[in-house]
Amino acid sequence: MYRSLVFAASLLSVARGQLVGTEQTETHSGMTWQSCTAKGSCTSKTGKVVIDANWRWLHVKGGYNNCYTGNEWNTTACKDNKSCATNCAMDGADYKGTYGITASGNSLQLKFITKGSYSTNIGSRNSEFTFDVDVSGLPCGLNGALYFVSMDADGGLKKYSTNKAGAKYGTGYCDAQCPRDLKFINGEGNVEGWAPSVNDANAGVGGHGSCCAEMDIWEANSVSTAVTPHSCSTIEQSRCNGDDCGGTYSADRYAGVCDPDGCDFNSYRMGVKDFYGKGKTVDTSKKFTVVTQFIGTCNAMEIKRFYVQGGKTIANSASTIPGVDGNSITTKFCDQQKAAFGDKYTSKDKGGMANMAKALANGMVLVMSLWDDYYSNMLWLDSRYPRDKNPDTDLGSGRGDCETTSGAPADVESQHPDATVIYSNIKSGPLNSTFG
Numbered sequence: 001m002y003r004s005l006v007f008a009a010s011l012l013s014v015a016r017g018q019l020v021g022t023e024q025t026e027t028h029s030g031m032t033w034q035s036c037t038a039k040g041s042c043t044s045k046t047g048k049v050v051i052d053a054n055w056r057w058l059h060v061k062g063g064y065n066n067c068y069t070g071n072e073w074n075t076t077a078c079k080d081n082k083s084c085a086t087n088c089a090m091d092g093a094d095y096k097g098t099y100g101i102t103a104s105g106n107s108l109q110l111k112f113i114t115k116g117s118y119s120t121n122i123g124s125r126n127s128e129f130t131f132d133v134d135v136s137g138l139p140c141g142l143n144g145a146l147y148f149v150s151m152d153a154d155g156g157l158k159k160y161s162t163n164k165a166g167a168k169y170g171t172g173y174c175d176a177q178c179p180r181d182l183k184f185i186n187g188e189g190n191v192e193g194w195a196p197s198v199n200d201a202n203a204g205v206g207g208h209g210s211c212c213a214e215m216d217i218w219e220a221n222s223v224s225t226a227v228t229p230h231s232c233s234t235i236e237q238s239r240c241n242g243d244d245c246g247g248t249y250s251a252d253r254y255a256g257v258c259d260p261d262g263c264d265f266n267s268y269r270m271g272v273k274d275f276y277g278k279g280k281t282v283d284t285s286k287k288f289t290v291v292t293q294f295i296g297t298c299n300a301m302e303i304k305r306f307y308v309q310g311g312k313t314i315a316n317s318a319s320t321i322p323g324v325d326g327n328s329i330t331t332k333f334c335d336q337q338k339a340a341f342g343d344k345y346t347s348k349d350k351g352g353m354a355n356m357a358k359a360l361a362n363g364m365v366l367v368m369s370l371w372d373d374y375y376s377n378m379l380w381l382d383s384r385y386p387r388d389k390n391p392d393t394d395l396g397s398g399r400g401d402c403e404t405t406s407g408a409p410a411d412v413e414s415q416h417p418d419a420t421v422i423y424s425n426i427k428s429g430p431l432n433s434t435f436g
């Protein structure tokens with residue numbers, strides 16, 4: 001999977017050496033963001049952008065021989081999970097040259113077919129998180145995502161003694177799909193049980209996955225967008241085994257500690273088709289501001305969305321689906337939506353809104369990425385999904401205007417290699433302090 005993962009790390013640990021290679025110097029780009037206390041009263045802070053470890057060159061320590069090529073491990077250097085971590089080193093990254101990542105001032109540009117993550121706290125209750133985004137260059141099948149995960153801020157450096165790289169090298173990723181395509185988890189290689197992907201020349205699925213709570217503030221292209229909390233019964237990063245991981249990479253999606261589906265608000269899916277898109281109420285042919293508020297706490301937390309464009313504050317569209325009320329995500333909204341769409345309701349079993357609120361209060365790491373989808377062509381975001389449903393009668397299956405034949409990674413990668421998303425002007429603070 002091509003995905004650009006960039007963590008904004010406010011706290012960078014000193015790298016001591018999974019081992020660290022020295023062939024390419026790691027120089028993080030700075031990106032400023034603002035912490036606000038009241039409207040018009042914000043202070044600039046500088047964060048660092050770090051590329052996820054998974055996309056780095058991994059080589060035999062002290063030389064140039066590969067430990068991983070394409071979607072396969074070097075079986076000499078990586079005979080087993082543990083030896084792999086001591087034999088192989090991940091190297092620094094040339095952010096712009098190799099990965100197409102450009103940070104300047106308060107903005108970060110991610111180019112598709114680049115890889116690349118960022119840590120900050122949205123902090124506790126009654127706070128909001130705001131950023132500007134330009135998705136005009138993102139067609140069907142692509143997902144420019146900005147989200148928070150409960151990964152360790154130091155990348156797992158303290159917890160796992162064999163992880164010598166840490167946050168500086170983007171280690172320790174986890175999310176609510178309990179990804180199994182990670183090359184290292186808990187300071188060990190994900191080597192044993194690794195199966196190269198059948199359709200992705202650069203990825204595979206290993207015997208372990210890495211789970212943690214995930215708050216998808218923003219998953220979007222120019223056609224559709226969704227905001228989605230994914231709770232987990234175990235909030236912090238935890239390693240899982242094989243298909244017990246659940247999530248996208250496992251035979252039983254619902255087997256793990258996290259809620260892989262989440263409770264999403266996608267305006268189109270909630271019945272309002274003329275709200276978000278090119279030339280629509282929120283016009284995706286131009287830059288706009290996305291505001292996400294976290295109001296209240298525990299199961300009573302509400303996730304509220306506003307947009308600002310052309311100087312106007314635009315309330316999120318309200319659901320027009322019979323039996324589903326409101327324009328924000330609350331426990332009641334999730335109850336109603338899952339019932340109306342007949343969707344499996346996993347979030348409740350995984351701690352629901354209460355655990356999402358707890359994850360936010362504990363502090364999460366901000367991740368920005370641009371990715372295409374080797375499992376379902378992003379149809380769940382921007383088209384009809386499941387594909388064989390009739391959106392007029394099967395409520396919830398219509399998610400956007402894209403064709404059901406769109407979004408195949410081979411097509412997206414060959415037709416839109418220059419697709420770009422730009423995130424800028426990140427702000428956080430108490431309610432109503434960051435916009436308007």
Ligand SMILES: *[C@@H]1O[C@H](CO)[C@@H](O)[C@H](O)[C@H]1NC(C)=O
Pocket residue numbers: 060064065066067069074075076077
């Ligand atoms: C695999 O690793 C061994 C050392 O462990 C090295 O000699 C060999 O060149 C590597 N293979 C590739 C394809 O880089």
Ligand SMILES: *[C@@H]1O[C@H](CO)[C@@H](O)[C@H](O)[C@H]1NC(C)=O
Pocket residue numbers: 080081082190191192193206207208
């Ligand atoms: C390596 O990981 C696999 C799962 O990926 C596990 O089954 C195996 O026991 C691990 N090996 C060791 C030596 O810990």
Ligand SMILES: *[C@@H]1O[C@H](CO)[C@@H](O)[C@H](O)[C@H]1NC(C)=O
Pocket residue numbers: 431432
């Ligand atoms: C924030 O602004 C909205 C809309 O103007 C208003 O309804 C709400 O009460 C405000 N919240 C706070 C905490 O000021």
